[in-house]
Amino acid sequence: xxxxxxxxxIALQLAPGGSAAAEYTIVVSAMKFGxxxxxxxxxxxxxxxxxxxxxxxxxARDGSFDVDLPPGTSASVVAGExxxxxxxxxxxxxxxxxxxxxx
Amino acid sequence: MIKSTxxxxxxVLALGGAAxxxxxxxxAQIAHIAYTAGQLxxxxxxxxxxxxxNPDVIAFAELMARDHKAVNDEALALLGKLGxxxxxxxxxxxLAADAAAKLKELSxxxxxxxxxxxxxxxxxxxxxxxxxxxTVLIPAAQNADLKALLVTGLTLFTEHQQHAEHLATQVx
Ligand SMILES: [Cu+2]
Numbered sequence: 001x002x003x004x005x006x007x008x009x010i011a012l013q014l015a016p017g018g019s020a021a022a023e024y025t026i027v028v029s030a031m032k033f034g035x036x037x038x039x040x041x042x043x044x045x046x047x048x049x050x051x052x053x054x055x056x057x058x059x060a061r062d063g064s065f066d067v068d069l070p071p072g073t074s075a076s077v078v079a080g081e082x083x084x085x086x087x088x089x090x091x092x093x094x095x096x097x098x099x100x101x102x103x
Numbered sequence: 104m105i106k107s108t109x110x111x112x113x114x115v116l117a118l119g120g121a122a123x124x125x126x127x128x129x130x131a132q133i134a135h136i137a138y139t140a141g142q143l144x145x146x147x148x149x150x151x152x153x154x155x156x157n158p159d160v161i162a163f164a165e166l167m168a169r170d171h172k173a174v175n176d177e178a179l180a181l182l183g184k185l186g187x188x189x190x191x192x193x194x195x196x197x198l199a200a201d202a203a204a205k206l207k208e209l210s211x212x213x214x215x216x217x218x219x220x221x222x223x224x225x226x227x228x229x230x231x232x233x234x235x236x237x238t239v240l241i242p243a244a245q246n247a248d249l250k251a252l253l254v255t256g257l258t259l260f261t262e263h264q265q266h267a268e269h270l271a272t273q274v275x
Contacts, residue, residue, distance in 0.1 A: 030251075031258040053173040054259065071173065091166055092262040 021045060021078075026097075028052050028069060033087075033097040041102045042079050049074040056095065061086040127243045128192065135189035136198070136240060137253060138178050140232045141171040143202035147228070150206060151221045160218045163270055167225070167263065174256050181248055194235075202228075218274045226271055229264035233257060 022044045024037035029051040040046065048058045050069035058067040058075075062085060067075040082103045089095040128136065144167055151164035182189060205224055212220055236257045244250040 030255045031262070053177045054170055055173075091170075092259070094258075094262050094265065 023047060025049050025074075026058075028056050028058075028095075031092060031095060033058075033089075033095055036097055036099055038100075039102070040079055040100060042082055044079045044101075045076050046079060046099065047074050047076045055091060057090040058087050059090050061088065066090075128194070128240065129190065130245050130249055131187050131190035132192045132194070133240045133244050133253070134178060134182055134187060134249065135191055135195050137236070137256065138175055138189055139195040139198050140228075141175040141178075143198060144171050144225075144228060145175075146202065146206060147209075147221065147224065150209060151217075154209075154213065154217050155221070156214070157218045157274065159270060160222065160274060163222070163225070163266060166266070170259055170263070174252070174259065177252060181252060185246060185248070187246075187249075215275060219271075222267055222271045222274050225267040226264065229260050229267055233260050233264055236260070 022039070022041070023046075024040060024044060025047040026036060027034040027049050031052065031054070037044075037046070048067055048069055050056055050071060050073055053071055055071060056069045058065070058069060058077075060066065064080070064085060065077045065087075067077060069075060079099070079101045082101045085099045085101070087097055087099065148164040148167040148171070151160060152168070155161050155164065209217060209220055209224070236253055241250060241253045241257065244253055
């Protein structure tokens with residue numbers, strides 16, 4: 001519940017400033033996390049889409065989210081407070097990335 | 104550790120040597136070798152799931168069964184699309200014979216003795232397969248889709264090798 005809040009797919013979120021929240025997709029394929037969104041801000045939604053043949057997870061090192069991603073599925077998290085969050089796959093810990101959440 | 108590294112090196116020599124003995128392996132042979140290696144690791148995992156009581160070993164075996172099945176399903180689909188029939192070869196036969204002997208050897212063990220032997224063999228097996236993929240099979244693969252699948256496989260199996268190496272330091 002700290003920086004990112006796990007949520008089910010939510011149609012529209014309002015950012016703290018009142019502007020409409022954006023939605024970004026991070027694609028997982030060939031044993032890698034794809035590029036992370038550059039302009040991610042608090043309140044935006046991050047969709048994790050697993051295009052890979054393997055089951056993966058997107059798991060925050062700080063425990064703020066932990067998303068199970070069977071092959072061909074997606075799951076969303078909503079960015080909470082600004083900051084950077086390192087994430088990895090629990091099954092394949094060499095798969096890593098960092099989300100940068102702006103205010 | 105020294106022993107398992109030596110075993111791995113011998114296994115690699117056997118793998119690479121058998122493949123090289125027939126010049127450069129064809130895509131049909133490469134596919135057969137990679138598929139066979141996956142099936143053998145699934146068989147080892149199924150044995151571990153029947154015998155082990157160690158939660159970490161069970162979780163590792165479940166991961167092996169799931170990931171290797173996923174690669175092999177993808178390989179079968181790709182081969183079907185390409186119209187390539189996997190071709191049996193001395194490297195696949197050597198892999199299968201060694202794995203059958205190992206399954207039999209491990210079947211006589213129980214409890215922690217089984218866990219230690221299973222995990223040690225997973226380290227050796229993945230080391231050997233990864234070295235063969237990196238030095239022989241991937242360089243020799245002609246079809247771009249097959250090569251890409253093998254490269255993804257090598258990334259995956261390197262994760263497995265590291266996982267097994269870490270587990271080997273924990274299982275006693
Ligand atoms: Cu993963």
